[in-house]
Amino acid sequence: MEFLVEHYLPGATRRELHDASSRLASAALGLTDGGAPVRYLGSTLVPAEESCFSRFDSGSETTVRRVFEAAQVTYARILAAERVDPKKEKGQCQSTT
Secondary structure (H helix, E strand, O other), X not given: OEEEEEEEOOOOOHHHHHHHHHHHHHHHHHHHHOOOOXXXXXXXXXXXXXXXXXXXXXXXXXHHHHHHHHHOOOOOEEEEEOXXXXXXXXXOOEOOO
16 A cells, blocks of 8 residues: 655755655665564655645554654655556556566
8 A cells, every 4th residue: 555644844945855765765664574564655846835745655554653763754644545657547556566
């Protein structure tokens, strides 16, 4: 299942975003190695809103929350999401599980 995590980075520099992204990736790998599979799929920064959206593939919201805690990155909310693939049939959503 895919999760979208909204977090705010007021005044964050590109370097700080990359550092947070690296910490999220490392935390996800650590949890996976520890038996809680989770994949960090990347983040998108929206500078005008000082917000960031990170995507994860995981079996549970709790595991995604643990990634953020381990990476020491704050977040506003975690939402279950479905990715739409334009290459698939029109009107169909692609599940990431």
